[in-house]
Amino acid sequence: NAGVTQTPKFRVLKTGQSMTLLCAQDMNHEYMYWYRQDPGMGLRLIHYSVGEGTTAKGEVPDGYNVSRLKKQNFLLGLESAAPSQTSVYFCASSYHRGGYEQYFGPGTRLTVT
Amino acid sequence: AQSVTQLDSQVPVFEEAPVELRCNYSSSVSVYLFWYVQYPNQGLQLLLKYLSGSTLVKGINGFEAEFNKSQTSFHLRKPSVHISDTAEYFCAVSDRGNGNKLVFGAGTILRVKS
Numbered sequence: 004n005a006g007v008t009q010t011p012k013f014r015v016l017k018t019g020q021s022m023t024l025l026c027a028q029d030m031n032h033e034y035m036y037w038y039r040q041d042p043g044m045g046l047r048l049i050h051y052s053v054g055e056g057t058t059a060k061g062e063v064p065d066g067y068n069v070s071r072l073k074k075q076n077f078l079l080g081l082e083s084a085a086p087s088q089t090s091v092y093f094c095a096s097s098y099h100r101g102g103y104e105q106y107f108g109p110g111t112r113l114t115v116t
Numbered sequence: 117a118q119s120v121t122q123l124d125s126q127v128p129v130f131e132e133a134p135v136e137l138r139c140n141y142s143s144s145v146s147v148y149l150f151w152y153v154q155y156p157n158q159g160l161q162l163l164l165k166y167l168s169g170s171t172l173v174k175g176i177n178g179f180e181a182e183f184n185k186s187q188t189s190f191h192l193r194k195p196s197v198h199i200s201d202t203a204e205y206f207c208a209v210s211d212r213g214n215g216n217k218l219v220f221g222a223g224t225i226l227r228v229k230s
Contacts, residue, residue, distance in 0.1 A: 007159070034216050043125070045206060045220035046160075053216070061217070093159055103148055103216055107159035 005029055007108035009094050015114045016084045024079040024111050026094030032106070033099035035077040036061075037069060039090040040110070046093065052077055053099065084115045118143050120209050122221035130229050131199055137192040137224045139207030146212040149190040151181055154204045154223075163205070166190065177201070202228045 007028045016022055026035065033054050038046040048061030052071040066088060068080045077096075081088060091112050095105040123138040141147065148167055152160040164175025171183040181192045190207060207221040 038220075043222055045120075045122075045222045046218075047220070048217065051217070095160075097216060099216070103210060103218075104150075104162050104165060105160075105218060107152075107161070109159045110157075 007094055007096055007106050009092075009108040009111050011111060012109070013112050015116065016081075017116055018085060020084050021080070021082050022084065022113075023081075024092055024094075024113075026077045026079070026096075026108060027075055028077075028094075028096040028106070029075065030096060030106065031074070032096035033074075034097045035071065036095045036097075036105065037067070037077065037079045038093045038095065039063065039088075040093060041090050049079065049092075084113075086115045089113060089115045118147075118209050118211060118219040120207050120219055120221035122205075122207055122224045124224050125222065126225045126227065128227045128229060129197055132196050134195050135193065135197050135201075135226065137205050137207075137226065139190045139192065139221060141188050141190065141207075141209045141219075143188070143209075143211070148210045148212060149181075149183060150208040150210075150218065151175065151179070151190070151192050152206045152208060152220075154206065156203070160206065163192070197226070197228050199228050199230060201226060 036051040037049040050069040052058045055074045058069045094108040097105045119142040121140045150165045151163040166173045166183045174180045204223045208218045
């Protein structure tokens, strides 16, 4: 049981380049989330999904797109990276009922130059 | 919209001393409350949560927190800290009507010194 995994762990992009971050969970969770973590700002929700084929915007969605084609995977895309998107990105997942505990992946550190 | 304030960005404390990390949230509507811990270069792990019932919640690693509805607070405490407790701690809140969306505080770095 690997829990929540994220690939890649690190990435450096030039301004304007695109990339996709992959999140996978093996806990059969319905809900999945993408957050960004910046110093002094905690975690902010980018997008989330309440089930396969559905996505919704969070607090800071601009510049990002997501897809949930399979229940176990949640992809975060940056179409044209900007330096303001330099951050640590965390994926999380949770059951749709119960204690709403979110289980987090190890993070992806992205630098945009 | 909910907001969470963690009143201290850093808390230095000596080993075996008690510690309190403070958290206040903005809304008085019914909420779920959480404390997560992040060790260096890792993801977040749940320490404890308040959903309903007793206002004193016990979590892992000897931590506990008390829900105070009138003061909209959820402070985290440990009676005796260890070097291994050095980490960043995040308070988070969600409205009961929208329980899957968490709002996080900015975090408090706990530094335990020997």
